[in-house]
Amino acid sequence: MTYDPLISRGVSSMLPAANSYWHATHKPPTLPPLNKKVNTEYLVIGGGYTGLSAAITLAQAKQNVTLLDANSLGFGCAGRNGGFILSGSGRLSLSAIEDKWGRDTAKAMQGEFDGAVHLLKQRIADFDMQVDLVEGPYLKLAHNSKQAELLCASAKHLESHFNVPSSPLSEKDLIARFGIEGAYGGVELKGACLHPLKLVSEYARVAKELGATLFYDSPAISIEKHKTGYLVKTPSGSVSTKHILITTNAYTPKRFHDSVDNKQFPVQSSIFVTAPMSQEQRVQSGLTSPMSFMDTRMMKYYYRVLPDGRLLFGGRGAVKGKDADKTSEKERLYRAMVKSFPSLSGIAMDYFWSGWVSVSLDSMPRIFIDNKVSGNNASRSSGNIGYAMGYCGSGVSFAAFAGQRLAQRMMGSNDVDLSLPLYHSPLKTYPFAKARRLALHGLYQWAKIAER
Numbered sequence: 357m358t359y360d361p362l363i364s365r366g367v368s369s370m371l372p373a374a375n376s377y378w379h380a381t382h383k384p385p386t387l388p389p390l391n392k393k394v395n396t397e398y399l400v401i402g403g404g405y406t407g408l409s410a411a412i413t414l415a416q417a418k419q420n421v422t423l424l425d426a427n428s429l430g431f432g433c434a435g436r437n438g439g440f441i442l443s444g445s446g447r448l449s450l451s452a453i454e455d456k457w458g459r460d461t462a463k464a465m466q467g468e469f470d471g472a473v474h475l476l477k478q479r480i481a482d483f484d485m486q487v488d489l490v491e492g493p494y495l496k497l498a499h500n501s502k503q504a505e506l507l508c509a510s511a512k513h514l515e516s517h518f519n520v521p522s523s524p525l526s527e528k529d530l531i532a533r534f535g536i537e538g539a540y541g542g543v544e545l546k547g548a549c550l551h552p553l554k555l556v557s558e559y560a561r562v563a564k565e566l567g568a569t570l571f572y573d574s575p576a577i578s579i580e581k582h583k584t585g586y587l588v589k590t591p592s593g594s595v596s597t598k599h600i601l602i603t604t605n606a607y608t609p610k611r612f613h614d615s616v617d618n619k620q621f622p623v624q625s626s627i628f629v630t631a632p633m634s635q636e637q638r639v640q641s642g643l644t645s646p647m648s649f650m651d652t653r654m655m656k657y658y659y660r661v662l663p664d665g666r667l668l669f670g671g672r673g674a675v676k677g678k679d680a681d682k683t684s685e686k687e688r689l690y691r692a693m694v695k696s697f698p699s700l701s702g703i704a705m706d707y708f709w710s711g712w713v714s715v716s717l718d719s720m721p722r723i724f725i726d727n728k729v730s731g732n733n734a735s736r737s738s739g740n741i742g743y744a745m746g747y748c749g750s751g752v753s754f755a756a757f758a759g760q761r762l763a764q765r766m767m768g769s770n771d772v773d774l775s776l777p778l779y780h781s782p783l784k785t786y787p788f789a790k791a792r793r794l795a796l797h798g799l800y801q802w803a804k805i806a807e808r
């Protein structure tokens with residue numbers, strides 16, 4: 357049974373966790389459900405990276421904060437992603453941001469994206485988080501010669517305009533240095549990866565230690581506005597609160613709250629993990645050390661060598677939730693891996709799972725407090741509702757940063773530059789919400805032909 361946010365009215369606490377390699381190698385702590393009425397100043401709805409980070413920020417500021425999640429720790433993307441730590445979020449490159457809003461805005465946005473990576477690494481160090489952090493090369497690989505030229509030109513632009521160091525790699529370099537065949541060129545950047553489920557467990561530990569109250573298996577099923585705040589009900593309890601932070605991201609159910617309904621498009625991404633590669637397979641495929649990769653296809657493939665010598669390989673998933681585990685979906689992804697690494701043909705697929713990423717209409721995530729839907733005379737004294745979502749599949753570092761920013765905005769902090777595109781407007785509403793899946797199907801068919 358797969359949860360489908362465009363169809364379901366809620367994440368049931370009965371749904372099983374993903375059958376992921378992460379769950380096979382780490383058991384997150386069990387946190388209690390809410391079985392009573394509670395009062396809190398801030399209520400966070402959604403306990404992935406965004407929500408837990410918001411709770412940490414509020415607790416660090418000595419605020420009274422309660423968090424509800426509908427299922428177990430790591431049920432959402434936090435327990436399903438590839439664990440790549442990337443600087444950036446949304447789907448716009450720094451150059452695209454520069455073209456649209458100018459150099460100063462692009463630089464300030466780069467500050468936010470790099471700030472996200474810095475925050476993650478700082479918290480790992482400050483709170484001694486055990487998350488299997490591995491550093492190693494991150495290669496962007498071109499899947500045709502035109503993309504190779506574009507990739508190199510964009511790397512040069514990033515280096516000269518934004519100080520992002522990278523080394524161009526020719527087809528020959530890729531073979532000689534990494535044993536990678538079949539790519540038309542690429543660029544090498546600094547990369548880092550971690551165990552995503554261990555990260556969410558560590559965030560939960562820290563949030564609790566700092567004084568946040570966490571309830572899991574407790575879906576928020578209704579949000580009522582009252583004179584001085586909100587009443588949020590769960591199946592066996594309720595929370596009276598002044599402020600609500602919605603951090604349910606791509607797992608936000610259908611018709612959940614006016615501030616987020618139809619504001620993002622949940623799209624599936626799928627991952628499989630192979631059996632451990634033999635030494636011969638590793639040498640033949642060039643996958644000898646912890647490295648991570650992304651290609652230039654419209655429907656990107658991403659892969660990394662795991663610390664125990666398995667290959668994690670990911671790409672787009674099925675259009676509908678009910679098709680997530682179909683054999684044809686597994687085979688499509690497996691074929692793509694064999695195309696990149698012929699020597700791995702026949703290797704067993706030990707794990708396969710999928711998750712939902714939240715795509716915003718204009719490719720820009722938002723961290724926003726919606727005064728229009730908070731109430732007619734919304735103010736901090738009568739309560740606010742805000743959200744952070746729309747990361748378009750890039751949130752291992754950024755989601756926690758967004759959670760911190762959302763908490764700061766909720767507390768009325770002046771630290772956030774509200775003129776940036778991340779903060780100054782709400783997520784755009786998707787027109788023709790019902791046709792979204794049809795359009796996605798069409799896009800996948802077109803990409804299949806265009807990228808043959």
Ligand SMILES: Cc1cc2nc3c(=O)[nH]c(=O)nc-3n(C[C@H](O)[C@H](O)[C@H](O)COP(=O)(O)OP(=O)(O)OC[C@H]3O[C@@H](n4cnc5c(N)ncnc54)[C@H](O)[C@@H]3O)c2cc1C
Pocket residue numbers: 366367401402403404405406407424425426427430431432433434435436437438439440441442574575576577603604605606607608609625626627670710711712713747749750751752753754755
């Ligand atoms: C297959 C896959 C691979 C990815 N790989 C990468 C990667 O390598 N690098 C990268 O940077 N990003 C990656 N991402 C994206 C990244 O994982 C997400 O951007 C990030 O985890 C989002 O965190 P979040 O806390 O906002 O959302 P989530 O972790 O999805 O948390 C949302 C939570 O809300 C809860 N919820 C839903 N409804 C309710 C309700 N009514 N009441 C209470 N709780 C509710 C859910 O149970 C869930 O736990 C990937 C995503 C997927 C799916």
